Amino acid sequence: MAQIIIKNLRKDFGNFTAVKASSFTIEDGEFFMLLGPSGCGKTTTLRMIAGLELPTSGEIFIDGEEVSQKPVSQRDIAFVFQMFALYPHLNVRQNISYPLKSQGMSKANISAKVAEVAQILGIEDILKKPVGGLSGGDRQRVALGRAIVREPKAFMMDEPLGALDAEFRERMSEELRALHDRMGATTVYVTHDQLEAMQMGDKIVVMNHGSVEQFGVPQQIYDWPATLFVADFIGSPSMNFLEFSGEISKGDTQVALSRQVFGIPAQLQNAKGDLVFGVRPEHVSLDDNSEYIGEIMAIEYLGTTQIVTIKTLNGVIKARISAAKIVEVGQNVGLAFDPQTITIFDKASGVALLSEANKGVLDHG
């Protein structure tokens, strides 16, 4: 098992830059998520770590060794492909034993190893079957078996649940996480699904347009997004953005939106001009005493909670409130925001302003 360090990694395809100077560290044994929309460079980054693409510049250290220009076979890394890429001309047992054969392992050892892995994954009964007729979940297990059988330094997974249907995906994501906890192997996992990333990951890197937007544990990223992009990408529904024009000075603990004053965490930066007041839907509450009034446009009932869409003077926002509260479309309601959860962004650059609340997260992020 190994620590993986990425330093200023860059990849150009002709004139197109897929990954721009990315840097982050994956600790030994971590379940690490590379998260971002399609085309953000997350898969390219993963493939560079595995050695399926060679970086244009930058360094990759696996277990202290610089490997960025080394061939795949010398990196000792397992890769689980989105479409599984099981060898269609081989049966399940042959597929799992394939990486061991290349190492020249004896038949008896291979057989013992495959049996062990099959037992871990619960696929002993399908070892003799051709891979063509397997269900999505079983294919996934075989692909995992092929990856874990050789005990590599790290696992790379490229949206391994993407090809499964919703019901199965949940079960497999639990199995995957359990498997990781059992083996303690460094795992780098690419996904575009923010829920999956939050559920499974020890740490998340959020990428966009080839750059790292934020890097941290799921809770930090959810609570204290570093940029508007992260705030919008993470969470469902995503963070509300109330746009306003104003000025913020060091030490400010409140801000005015349409002449109503709202509390915010103590600010550590000066800013002026077009700003964005960011608040998560669960931190918006309906308050009859508030003079900041909005009109309810839509209500989505979700069982224990409901999502209420409200039109305000600073834009449309969504609030996640208790389902017990009775509201109606067209009703005018007063709004309040939990002051300790607010993030202020600079609209032009999209970057979050430092405050007492988020400085611990963003300083080293």
Next chain:
Amino acid sequence: MSGFSVTEPSKRQKWISGLLVISYALITIMPLLWIIGTGFKSPEDAISYPPKVIFEPSLEGYVNLFTTRTRITASMEGNLPPPDTWYEQIARNSGTIISGPSRYGQRFLNSVIIGFGSTFLAIFFGTLAAYAFSRFKIPIKDDLLFFILSTRMMPPIAVAIPMFLMFRQLGLNDTHLGMILLYTAVNLSLSVWLLKGFIDEIPFEYEEAALIDGYSRFQAFYKVVLPQAATGIASTAIFCLIFAWNEYAFAVLLTSGDAQTAPPFIPTIIGVGGKDWPAVAAGATIFLIPVMIFTILLRKHLLRGITFGAVRK
């Protein structure tokens, strides 16, 4: 109408389409059946008018095909000992004795060597080239593929004269090697194009998986890509073999003795001791067998090969 379905044809439609297919198959197989039948006729039955559909089968055509014979008179026959084999008996019945084997066996062997040899080479080089075209970044790739295909934009025989001169210069006239090279060259464009299509269909991820599993690029090619391209390779091989096997014009022009294949040899049977149609038909029948076996063995692949790319899975 009950149980009507848009996709499932009705019983009557099935009957009609079945009937159409069967009658078409009968029409196309008729000449073939006639040739096979003629091979088992006696020379008289073969040219009788009206043609005989029902006849007494005879192996005279086959005996004549594989032997050379000398005509004898009735008085000479009286002095000879009785024939000791069935084929000598057949020859004796038509007033001849067998003086030796014919050259058909050797010509047939030439066809096997040249046909299968050139097919093997066309597939070998074709697979490598197709893999490269499919997987690697090659400068002016599209132009190169077009050039390769352009060799098939005219009948190959159009270059017969330069080919003949070239072969004479290189001493390749009437050699097995010359014919193998020639058929390989003609077949290569077909095999490169067909195989590139098949290899394009094999996802690159399989090779990447093999690289990850610790295999080299070349190992990934022959352990993972080749087995999956087997269908394409088989059907391409059939097309190549059929061309090389049946080729007549170049064979007539460039071979005459040692390396002569069966197609130019079979017509020469006519004229040895009269128009021996049963022997010609027998030669054609035997000539059919290897391609037929090869095609039947690979039939499953052939069907898939012809329709490949038509439907995406």
